[in-house]
Amino acid sequence: MKIIQLSDLHLTTPGSMLHGRDPLQQFQAAVADINTHHRDAALVVISGDLSDDGSAASYEALATTLAELQIPWRVTLGNHDDREAFLREFPTLADEYGFIQNVTDLGDHRVILLDSLQGGDVAGNLCSTRLHWLETQLRQAQGKAVLLFLHHPPMPIGLPSLDDVRLAPDAAEALHQCCLRYATVRHIAAGHVHRPASGNWRGMTFNTVRGTNHKSALYTRF
Numbered sequence: 001m002k003i004i005q006l007s008d009l010h011l012t013t014p015g016s017m018l019h020g021r022d023p024l025q026q027f028q029a030a031v032a033d034i035n036t037h038h039r040d041a042a043l044v045v046i047s048g049d050l051s052d053d054g055s056a057a058s059y060e061a062l063a064t065t066l067a068e069l070q071i072p073w074r075v076t077l078g079n080h081d082d083r084e085a086f087l088r089e090f091p092t093l094a095d096e097y098g099f100i101q102n103v104t105d106l107g108d109h110r111v112i113l114l115d116s117l118q119g120g121d122v123a124g125n126l127c128s129t130r131l132h133w134l135e136t137q138l139r140q141a142q143g144k145a146v147l148l149f150l151h152h153p154p155m156p157i158g159l160p161s162l163d164d165v166r167l168a169p170d171a172a173e174a175l176h177q178c179c180l181r182y183a184t185v186r187h188i189a190a191g192h193v194h195r196p197a198s199g200n201w202r203g204m205t206f207n208t209v210r211g212t213n214h215k216s217a218l219y220t221r222f
């Protein structure tokens, strides 16, 4: 089974540049490549920072481009996103509590996207509502191997500027305890760091991916 992860699109008002690149053009190129070369994928997951500025124009551009994608897709939000602005463009994509998170069963796997956006903060967090939602999805996984996607990595990966703004340590601990209770989470995939990294976090494999527009500096603190 092939699942494609994209992340950190950082879309802006169409036509405007970001760090010397056109983020919409970059995203459109990724969608075109998937449509041409990866039609066998079961799902495309986009792990947050869909927009750079939370603008209505950026979410309109996201919707227009996703309409071209010929593979089923799921998205969640990152710290650059604006939940209310996103929902004005995608009003059906909230869960029952208003968060942008969802579950997709693919054969013997369950794909869970968790919303780690904490409004006004670069770092991520998970409130008790979201942890309760996750616990319910894990309980109902019924033996399926869970692949968990969220924007903020719960673990440090060795990039100080981003490790300082990862998922809040308390939330990461609660997430880990939740995963331990059900032992069905096989892998955690995150965005946020704009760099490919992989490893093992307390017995669970993880990865992060590059963004479609720009990379993070390796040694610069914000």
Ligand SMILES: [Fe+2]
Binding pocket: 008, 010, 049, 078, 080, 192, 193, 194, 211
């Ligand atoms: Fe980002």
